[in-house]
Amino acid sequence: MNGQYYELPQAREAVVQKRRGKLSRGVLFLQDNASVHTARVSRQVLKDTGFSEIDHPPYSPDLAPSDYFLFSNLKKELRGRRFVDDNRMKMAVESHFDCKEKEYFWAV
Structure with missing residues (x-):
């Protein structure tokens, strides 16, 4: 193209x-x-x-941590798991983040 x-x-x-x-x-x-x-x-x-x-911003600081840190770790934890319904999947995601210390979300 x-x-x-x-x-x-x-x-x-x-x-x-x-x-x-x-x-x-x-x-x-x-x-x-x-x-x-x-x-x-x-x-x-x-x-x-x-x-x-x-214009598309070349870098967005408010999205970078979730793109490169939060979601990649969540994907690692959920990899290979199967959920019978959306509620079970939501519970697993919430459980993943609920057990993290406050400092976890500051990591960049």
Whole structure:
């Protein structure tokens, strides 16, 4: 995939077909910082469609600890376990975090 293949005109047409009137109110478009999204050609296509782009932060300090610490440890603990229903799974997650000391959540 490269910037020349970026399919925003098709996305714009889909908005026109599926969300009538939405274009007149404006479309906010969120994408990550992948090179195909930041290429000059891609940015021009985005501008031509009339979409407004919401910049994706390169690093979000409020998400990094949970992405790289809390959830990875939770996944390790739950790996291989099977749950008969959602409530049992929720109980296991709550149990995982309830038994942690307050300092556990400060680890980065």
